[in-house]
Amino acid sequence: MRETEEQADLRAVVRRFLAERADLTRVRTLMAGDGTVDQTVWKEITRGLGLVGLAVPELWGGAGRGLAEETVVLEEAGRALYGGPYLAASVLAPALLLEVGDEAACAAHLPAILAGDTLAVPVVTSGTGEWSAGGGDLTARADGTGGWTLGGVASHVVDASAADLLLVVAGTTDGPALFAVPTMGPGVTVTPQPGLDQTRGLARVELREAAGTRIGGRRVDTAVRELRDRAWVAVAAEQLGVASRCLELSVDYATTRQQFGGPIGRFQAVKHLCADMYLTVEAARSVVLYAERAIDELLPERTVGAAMARVWCSDAACRVAADTVQVHGGIGFTWESDVHLYFKRAEASALLFGDPDDAAEIVAAARLEETR
Known part of the structure; x- marks a missing residue:
């Protein structure tokens, strides 16, 4: 399971856009305000880049792609701590309408959602x-x-x-x-x-x-359960972005922070910590790739795959973010450092849409069933 050339191009475009239009300086400005969405950036995402509705069929004005493309955007959003409504408005709301399958409602709402006229x-x-x-x-x-x-x-x-x-x-x-x-x-x-x-x-x-x-x-209860699987994978992709960026921050700090005549990255304890973080991030990437593929291809194990992503990526993001604080030492606890923002996103995301223990029970039940 590898990223396609189109997905790599999409990633590059989204990363560049968020770095230029929604960097952490802008994130902090919005945090200090009234919490409203940056409408200028959101309109560029919807109308300029066309990132809303990547998984919506072309019949309704979407790109006709899948969750795999949406998770590329979500991972980059997590990496940049983008606080706009992409998760809820672009991924989950259209998916819920499509899951319920009311064509009249899709015709009434999806075009406006995709155009950015309705949030x-x-x-x-x-x-x-x-x-x-x-x-x-x-x-x-x-x-x-x-x-x-x-x-x-x-x-x-x-x-x-x-x-x-x-x-x-x-x-x-x-x-x-x-x-x-x-x-x-x-x-x-x-x-x-x-x-x-x-x-x-x-x-x-x-x-x-x-x-x-x-x-x-x-049946709406069935549609909502399907939406939950998609939501778990979507949040897992965000968590992967958070963990990936924390790894980058840790390695950068370990190679530039000087102590006892050299970078702190030369100390074995710091080396091992960064190596463990790398393994955790790459394992999380594999889990997300599997889970998104299971949903896009409607595989029977898609609920278990989503639950695995929920459990692993919640733990991975929290662990890597906490280790990033440790690598940064005292400065990692300060408001001026961006590290605490990633730590808070990781901890809060782990509880978004329910406790990861619920997902762990799904995985455990599936594994027990396999042994019978």
């Missing part, structure tokens, strides 16, 4: 922030006129503060269903939530008698 995010978490295929703490009821009214709370919704449209999974009398809810509509309150990772926007969504349009198609 849609999925709401698939409970009031405590756990991933929920059944609607969590959100419910919907028919209003008697053909419409629907929604109520309840969802927490830790990624990029909801920047959204124009919420794709809400809510429970109904006949099971979970998907609804399109405009954020500016009555009864919709979106409140930013502080988090350990200040580079990623999270919000609490509260619905009180909010009007929504039901999106039909296949």
Whole structure:
């Protein structure tokens, strides 16, 4: 499993763009502000580079590629600590619409999402922030006129503060269903939530008698489970980017920081630490490549592959980020150093969309089944 020439070109374009338009100086500026999305950069991503909808079929205006191309962008986004809504709005929201399979809804929403005219995010978490295929703490009821009214709370919704449209999974009398809810509509309150990772926007969504349009198609609980697999691999790709950049920072610091007449990288303890980090990063890369391929090719083991990526990359990012702090010594703990930003992203990402232990149970169950 190797990166294609097209994917390598895509990586180069995205890396150059983020370095020029969304570097860490800009990241820190946005952190110090009100947490809003840099709309200029986002419009360049959507309209200039066409990075939104890489996995959306050409029928709906997408590039007709797959998760493999999206993970290239996500890895670079993680490497740069890009805080824009690419994960939620470009990867997960279109995937949820496609998984549900309502052609009318796809026609109504996908072109605007891909053009950058609508910023849609999925709401698939409970009031405590756990991933929920059944609607969590959100419910919907028919209003008697053909419409629907929604109520309840969802927490830790990624990029909801920047959204124009919420794709809400809510429970109904006949099971979970998907609804399109405009954020500016009555009864919709979106409140930013502080988090350990200040580079990623999270919000609490509260619905009180909010009007929504039901999106039909296949069973929503099945679609949300498929979306969870994609979300785990997407976050794993970001975590790979974080770990990869931490390795680069560690090696650079170890070869330039002088102590006792030479670079600290000549000390065996530092050498071994960097070598272990390299092995961890490359193993994470292999896991992500396997998991994305399993989803793109609809392999039977795609859920297990996604769970493996979730477990390994969560641990890898946290371990490599922590080791990067150790390599940098005292300066690694300071606000002026960028190291702590990567450490916080790694730790927070490990808990995004649920506990990695849930994914570990899926992997363990699959391995036990193989032994029977």
